[in-house]
Amino acid sequence: MSDDDQVKMDAIVVGGGPAGLSAAYAMAKAGLEVMLVERGETCGSKNVGGLVYGTVLNKLIPNFFEKAPIERPVSRRTLVFLGEGEHVSMNFGADEWSRPPFNNTFVVHRSQFDRWYSKQAEAAGANLIEGMVVEDLVYEGSNGGRKAVGVKLRGDEEFRADVVVLADGANCLVSEKARADLGLKPGLVKQEYAIGVKEILGLPRGTIEDRFNLDPHEGVAIDFFGTPFEGLVGGGFLYTAKDSIHLGFAARIESLTHAGLSPNEVMDVLKAHPVVRKYIRGAELLEYSAHMIPEGGYNAVTELHGNGVMITGDAAGFVNMSIYKEGTNHAMESGVCAAETAIEAKKRGDFSAQGLAGYRDRLNQGVVMKDLKKYRKVSEVLEGSPDLLSLYPKKVNRLMIDLFTVGSQTKSETQKRAIKAFLTGLPKFRAIRDLIRARHLA
Amino acid sequence: MAINIVVVVREVWDTRDLSGSVLDGAGAVRAGAMETRFEPEDLNALEAALRIKDAQGAQVTAIAVGETRSVDVLRECLYRGADKVVRVGADPAGLDDQALAALIAGAIAKAGPCDLVLVGTAVPDAENSLLGRHLAAALGVPAVSWVDAVEEVGPGRAVAKRAVEMGYEFVEVPFPALLSMGVALLEDDPRAPRPAKAMLKLKMKKAEVPVVSPADAGAADPAALVAMKVATMEAIAPRVIESQQVDPESEAALKGMLDAVLKGE
Numbered sequence: 001m002s003d004d005d006q007v008k009m010d011a012i013v014v015g016g017g018p019a020g021l022s023a024a025y026a027m028a029k030a031g032l033e034v035m036l037v038e039r040g041e042t043c044g045s046k047n048v049g050g051l052v053y054g055t056v057l058n059k060l061i062p063n064f065f066e067k068a069p070i071e072r073p074v075s076r077r078t079l080v081f082l083g084e085g086e087h088v089s090m091n092f093g094a095d096e097w098s099r100p101p102f103n104n105t106f107v108v109h110r111s112q113f114d115r116w117y118s119k120q121a122e123a124a125g126a127n128l129i130e131g132m133v134v135e136d137l138v139y140e141g142s143n144g145g146r147k148a149v150g151v152k153l154r155g156d157e158e159f160r161a162d163v164v165v166l167a168d169g170a171n172c173l174v175s176e177k178a179r180a181d182l183g184l185k186p187g188l189v190k191q192e193y194a195i196g197v198k199e200i201l202g203l204p205r206g207t208i209e210d211r212f213n214l215d216p217h218e219g220v221a222i223d224f225f226g227t228p229f230e231g232l233v234g235g236g237f238l239y240t241a242k243d244s245i246h247l248g249f250a251a252r253i254e255s256l257t258h259a260g261l262s263p264n265e266v267m268d269v270l271k272a273h274p275v276v277r278k279y280i281r282g283a284e285l286l287e288y289s290a291h292m293i294p295e296g297g298y299n300a301v302t303e304l305h306g307n308g309v310m311i312t313g314d315a316a317g318f319v320n321m322s323i324y325k326e327g328t329n330h331a332m333e334s335g336v337c338a339a340e341t342a343i344e345a346k347k348r349g350d351f352s353a354q355g356l357a358g359y360r361d362r363l364n365q366g367v368v369m370k371d372l373k374k375y376r377k378v379s380e381v382l383e384g385s386p387d388l389l390s391l392y393p394k395k396v397n398r399l400m401i402d403l404f405t406v407g408s409q410t411k412s413e414t415q416k417r418a419i420k421a422f423l424t425g426l427p428k429f430r431a432i433r434d435l436i437r438a439r440h441l442a
Numbered sequence: 443m444a445i446n447i448v449v450v451v452r453e454v455w456d457t458r459d460l461s462g463s464v465l466d467g468a469g470a471v472r473a474g475a476m477e478t479r480f481e482p483e484d485l486n487a488l489e490a491a492l493r494i495k496d497a498q499g500a501q502v503t504a505i506a507v508g509e510t511r512s513v514d515v516l517r518e519c520l521y522r523g524a525d526k527v528v529r530v531g532a533d534p535a536g537l538d539d540q541a542l543a544a545l546i547a548g549a550i551a552k553a554g555p556c557d558l559v560l561v562g563t564a565v566p567d568a569e570n571s572l573l574g575r576h577l578a579a580a581l582g583v584p585a586v587s588w589v590d591a592v593e594e595v596g597p598g599r600a601v602a603k604r605a606v607e608m609g610y611e612f613v614e615v616p617f618p619a620l621l622s623m624g625v626a627l628l629e630d631d632p633r634a635p636r637p638a639k640a641m642l643k644l645k646m647k648k649a650e651v652p653v654v655s656p657a658d659a660g661a662a663d664p665a666a667l668v669a670m671k672v673a674t675m676e677a678i679a680p681r682v683i684e685s686q687q688v689d690p691e692s693e694a695a696l697k698g699m700l701d702a703v704l705k706g707e
Binding site: 007035037127128129130131132153155157159 | 637638639640641643644647
């Protein structure tokens with residue numbers, strides 16, 4: 001490479017998902033020379049669909065939902081407990097969730113949404129390099145003085161920068177290597193992963209709106225628990241997009257291995273359940289995807305900044321695995337925290353671990369770490385009390401069905417029997433303990 | 443003296459991994475149902491040109507007709523090392539290869555002196571291999587088709603290697619000449635064609651792409667040159683094999699199965 005080919009950026013962002021794009025957008029807006037490297041052909045091309053939470057984005061790009069490719073806002077949420085054939089659900093929504101800012105929850109096609117977001121970052125001045133793979137960081141110095149000074153791309157190209165923001169997602173090979181190379185402190189526990197599987201099923205718009213009882217600008221997000229996920233630490237979901245349904249599930253990889261199930265088998269069982277089957281009747285499979293989700297939570301978070309480096313988003317493990325299951329807004333918030341820290345570091349000219357310590361402080365003061373901390377026991381509870389996701393939902397289902405099954409007995413007889421059936425096989429002390437522990441999930 | 447090479451590049455339907463129906467009721471392609479890609483043999487042609495540039499220096503110009511759908515093939519050429527690009531500002535929809543060739547020949551003439559024109563042989567969504575032939579005719583230059591590799595270049599001539607039954611044929615043509623590149627380069631070298639360079643992406647992302655109008659290319663009304671059109675397309679339904687369980691204990695069931703097989707049901 002000749003000398004005039006040398007390019008030095010203020011910051012290089014590795015990965016063009018919600019975290020990386022937020023970091024690149026915020027830094028470019030502040031006038032930093034930013035380069036973002038994304039391995040997919042375009043930002044979002046490695047992603048399929050899902051929910052985007054907009055609290056952070058709405059601060060960066062006010063009323064983004066008026067311009068961004070949103071499929072439907074989530075105006076109603078449903079929790080469904082699936083039994084063998086029975087089901088119990090809880091449905092809630094609000095009219096104001098159908099109006100801006102729509103409860104900050106949107107169903108999107110990530111390929112379109114991330115691409116749109118990448119165009120905003122580009123318009124703000126970030127240099128987007130797509131279809132390129134970062135293989136490693138470039139370092140200078142040794143031991144404690146070792147610092148990242150750039151990235152090395154596949155094909156032996158090197159780019160230099162004062163700071164590298166790592167946003168390389170759940171399967172974060174670059175971040176993992178950087179943790180080792182810079183000696184970042186590990187988390188209290190090892191990161192744990194779930195596999196998320198998702199199908200995009202095409203259906204006519206009108207059919208979706210009739211079937212799910214929606215107005216044209218409304219959508220529903222359904223969470224499934226129970227039988228299809230028996231023995232697994234996980235659950236299913238269904239989101240309505242404009243002309244398609246996103247159906248899938250996420251489950252701890254370990255629990256799948258332990259149960260001897262493949263993701264396809266679980267997906268087949270979910271799709272065959274009477275409740276789900278009727279939702280997707282007549283739909284055409286358009287896309288299929290699988291994705292890793294870091295689920296270790298608070299305890300698995302490592303030190304996230306070192307000399308010349310900050311780690312954000314899924315690569316940092318910022319997924320809230322409680323009943324709220326939020327990841328995209330945490331990713332965006334961490335991206336913004338990294339950007340603010342980089343902007344401050346540039347003013348001071350200090351990109352050492354000490355100079356970037358503001359990243360940790362910002363995270364701690366923000367929503368991300370506080371929420372992760374609140375739900376730090378989710379992992380432990382789900383693993384220690386597997387009945388929470390299978391036995392209890394089944395029991396509740398049975399109880400409701402028994403209570404409302406019309407027969408020839410008297411009502412008091414029906415109720416007595418139903419309650420007796422409910423209590424049979426219910427380990428009382430453990431059940432009480434489990435229910436107390438379940439508070440950690442909500 | 444460095445030679446001038448023109449590479450013709452096309453953005454075509456990506457016919458890999460098709461799912462669902464890609465044709466509408468009238469037998470036309472449903473645009474929304476398909477992705478596009480850089481025509482792989484054109485990418486080969488670009489690689490051949492860049493190898494000549496690497497070995498002995500050359501000015502490589504890429505030409506494409508029409509606006510980008512999703513893959514900007516001209517920019518992709520810049521990202522790989524092409525020196526210049528030219529877009530012909532005409533909509534290729536509805537144009538046959540003869541009309542396209544007239545537009546491209548005009549754009550080549552406008553772009554300056556040219557020693558070699560390289561183009562991919564076939565196009566995966568039509569496989570008619572006609573563009574190179576019409577283009578050679580429009581330019582009035584000799585053409586070699588199904589070229590595996592350019593063996594020697596200059597002075598004043600090129601030697602093209604082609605596969606023939608049981609061996610190779612080496613064809614010498616004087617400049618200017620047109621070579622239609624086949625797929626062999628892709629199959630023989632896993633690193634070919636070369637990927638884009640990040641540094642070139644950084645530099646060329648916003649580079650201006652000059653546009654030549656059909657009038658400037660000498661074909662103000664390319665539609666008038668069209669001689670051939672695809673009237674309609676018909677999909678072949680994928681073969682569905684249904685398996686049936688037969689009770690191995692039941693003689694009647696086995697006999698029924700044999701009868702069905704023998705009757706070809």
